[in-house]
Amino acid sequence: MLFRELILENFGSYLGKNTIDLLPDTSSESRPIILIGGMNGGGKTTIMDAIRLALYGARAQCSTRGSLSYGDFLDQCVSRHTPLVEKARIELAFQVAEDGDLRDIRIVRYWERNPKDGKDTLGILVNDWADKTLLNTWDEYIENLLPLGISNLFLFDGEQVKELAEQETPPVGVFDAIQSLLGLELAERLAADLDILVSRKRRDIATGKQLEAIDKIESKLEQEQLELVAVTAELVKIEARLKIAIEQETQAFDKFVLEGGKIAAQGKELELESRAIQSQIEQHRQDLGNLAAGSLPLALIAPLLVKMQAQGEIELRYQQGKAALDLLVDRDRRLLDYLQQQAVLENQIADIQTFLERENQSLIKDVESGKCGYLGTDVETMIQLDRILKYDLDRDLQKVSELQTQLTKLETDLEFIDRQIAEAASPEEFTRLKSQEAIARELVSQLKADKISTDRRHEELDRIINKTRQELATYTEDNIKLKNDQHLIDSVAKVKATLQIFKEKLTLKKINKLENEVTECFRYLLHKSELVQRVTIDSSSFTLSLHDLEGKLLPKHRLSAGEKQLLAIALLWGLARVSGRQLPIAIDTPLGRLDSSHRTNLIERYFPTASEQVILLSTDTEIAESEVANLRSQGVITREYLLEHDPNQQRTQVRLGYFC
Numbered sequence: 083m084l085f086r087e088l089i090l091e092n093f094g095s096y097l098g099k100n101t102i103d104l105l106p107d108t109s110s111e112s113r114p115i116i117l118i119g120g121m122n123g124g125g126k127t128t129i130m131d132a133i134r135l136a137l138y139g140a141r142a143q144c145s146t147r148g149s150l151s152y153g154d155f156l157d158q159c160v161s162r163h164t165p166l167v168e169k170a171r172i173e174l175a176f177q178v179a180e181d182g183d184l185r186d187i188r189i190v191r192y193w194e195r196n197p198k199d200g201k202d203t204l205g206i207l208v209n210d211w212a213d214k215t216l217l218n219t220w221d222e223y224i225e226n227l228l229p230l231g232i233s234n235l236f237l238f239d240g241e242q243v244k245e246l247a248e249q250e251t252p253p254v255g256v257f258d259a260i261q262s263l264l265g266l267e268l269a270e271r272l273a274a275d276l277d278i279l280v281s282r283k284r285r286d287i288a289t290g291k292q293l294e295a296i297d298k299i300e301s302k303l304e305q306e307q308l309e310l311v312a313v314t315a316e317l318v319k320i321e322a323r324l325k326i327a328i329e330q331e332t333q334a335f336d337k338f339v340l341e342g343g344k345i346a347a348q349g350k351e352l353e354l355e356s357r358a359i360q361s362q363i364e365q366h367r368q369d370l371g372n373l374a375a376g377s378l379p380l381a382l383i384a385p386l387l388v389k390m391q392a393q394g395e396i397e398l399r400y401q402q403g404k405a406a407l408d409l410l411v412d413r414d415r416r417l418l419d420y421l422q423q424q425a426v427l428e429n430q431i432a433d434i435q436t437f438l439e440r441e442n443q444s445l446i447k448d449v450e451s452g453k454c455g456y457l458g459t460d461v462e463t464m465i466q467l468d469r470i471l472k473y474d475l476d477r478d479l480q481k482v483s484e485l486q487t488q489l490t491k492l493e494t495d496l497e498f499i500d501r502q503i504a505e506a507a508s509p510e511e512f513t514r515l516k517s518q519e520a521i522a523r524e525l526v527s528q529l530k531a532d533k534i535s536t537d538r539r540h541e542e543l544d545r546i547i548n549k550t551r552q553e554l555a556t557y558t559e560d561n562i563k564l565k566n567d568q569h570l571i572d573s574v575a576k577v578k579a580t581l582q583i584f585k586e587k588l589t590l591k592k593i594n595k596l597e598n599e600v601t602e603c604f605r606y607l608l609h610k611s612e613l614v615q616r617v618t619i620d621s622s623s624f625t626l627s628l629h630d631l632e633g634k635l636l637p638k639h640r641l642s643a644g645e646k647q648l649l650a651i652a653l654l655w656g657l658a659r660v661s662g663r664q665l666p667i668a669i670d671t672p673l674g675r676l677d678s679s680h681r682t683n684l685i686e687r688y689f690p691t692a693s694e695q696v697i698l699l700s701t702d703t704e705i706a707e708s709e710v711a712n713l714r715s716q717g718v719i720t721r722e723y724l725l726e727h728d729p730n731q732q733r734t735q736v737r738l739g740y741f742c
């Protein structure tokens with residue numbers, strides 16, 4: 083299993099969408115580390131909480147939840163600056179190998195502020211496709227992949243390491259993880275069977291008076307056991323009904339969405355949006371009509387207009403030439419009159435007149451060539467026609483194209499919205515669907531309350547039955563002194579003692595592997611390898627004991643604070659190795675109170691080899707300039723991030739890079 087990507091949106095101090103690529107370089111096993119830097123209060127623990135919340139939902143052991151209900155915790159996780167219309171969202175994508183195939187799974191959880199049903203919305207995608215089957219069995223699936231009971235071996239922080247280092251006995255989370263790994267239920271079941279055998283034999287060998295006393299105690303015990311059986315059966319029924327009720331609640335919600343209930347709830351908004359789009363369509367059509375009322379229709383005869391323009395120019399030139407010819411003829415007449423007044427010889431005037439007539443004749447031929455006019459155009463008309471062809475038609479055609487494109491999109495949007503409105507449930511159907519969902523949700527809440535009450539009664543009966551058994555055993559040992567009785571009791575006591583020895587040896591055998599792993603990890607991390615020869619683990623309390631090279635017990639208080647922390651890390655590392663699961667490791671505040679030499683050992687020996695994927699969330703004083711330089715020189719870092727926190731806006735943003 084490898085984490086691929088974490089997306090935080092309006093979660094904690096992360097306002098807006100923040101994406102962190104967590105996938106290590108798979109081309110080489112020597113680059114497993116994703117290094118994330120951030121100051122205290124800058125959002126490192128929020129990332130750990132987001133991973134846990136994405137994986138386990140309401141069962142997640144998040145740092146800030148405390149005794150809050152799940153709904154209140156979700157509301158607390160929404161970034162305070164998130165707009166009311168937006169939701170908080172976390173996504174965790176990971177790769178997992180199953181049956182030889184590599185699957186990409188993405189967990190999506192989102193919720194709004196003050197969630198009414200007190201829960202988030204969960205979505206599961208497998209290879210980018212929604213998988214409803216996996217969604218309905220998610221808790222079982224993740225429990226098989228990364229059980230909640232051992233998750234603290236892979237997702238832990240400096241405080242957990244500090245607590246483990248300072249306590250003589252492992253805290254509850256680690257204690258449960260060790261028990262889960264060892265699995266010693268067989269010996270306990272055999273001991274219970276012996277108690278049943280002893281009870282039967284006591285009845286066979288007891289005297290009448292003793293039998294009467296024993297009968298009374300055993301009758302009481304039987305009634306208590308019958309009640310326990312009834313309560314257990316009732317608990318099984320409640321759990322079965324609760325499971326069915328949860329499925330029905332999910333089905334009611336799915337039906338509410340599928341049959342248009344969710345759309346009906348948005349009916350007013352859809353109607354308003356439909357009317358707004360209709361108004362825009364009407365305006366666009368009116369604009370098209372206005373364009374059609376102008377010069378746009380002339381685009382249909384644009385080639386004819388071009389020919390008309392050419393003909394108009396010819397006729398305009400004819401008109402201009404004819405006007406010029408008239409002016410020249412008038413000028414020639416006045417010139418000849420003037421020459422006659424000046425007593426110019428007649429033959430000279432005739433020559434001049436002949437020259438002028440010859441010149442005018444050539445001009446007349448040019449003018450006559452354009453005489454075949456039929457348009458009767460003028461200069462103003464030609465200017466207007468030129469403007470239409472060069473500017474108006476192109477402008478109107480471009481505007482029509484834009485309006486048609488917008489109109490097509492608006493009509494498509496209107497059709498989609500109208501289809502949604504048509505699919506929406508009627509008011510009566512909406513009320514019915516909403517009522518079914520509310521009834522299913524109320525039933526789940528009631529069954530959960532019944533389960534809590536029945537669990538308490540079950541625990542109480544367990545205590546009462548144990549007390550009655552002790553009373554029966556005490557009475558028998560004090561009052562039944564017959565030889566056969568004593569022989570039977572002694573024999574059973576010996577068998578139980580043998581069984582206890584078997585249980586202890588079985589525990590020792592299973593715990594021996596864990597001791598070897600923890601010893602190997604601790605000596606590997608400890609720079610003073612001569613200090614500790616072996617680490618042993620108590621089979622009942624799981625308390626760690628240290629032994630020096632001579633085999634003598636080494637008091638734990640002789641270890642420095644840093645060495646104790648290394649021992650705690652070695653225990654977590656050893657448990658992870660014994661589990662046999664190839665899982666990512668994420669560590670918040672990884673170096674704690676370690677001195678420089680211990681830090682170097684972790685930097686060089688633990689982080690690069692702890693897992694195929696190691697996510698480190700550190701301040702600038704833990705993995706500082708020298709430590710990050712060491713990691714870079716080893717070439718074990720795939721990617722580095724820095725959590726930039728703005729205390730004024732109380733907002734954190736993720737960017738590439740580290741402090742140094």
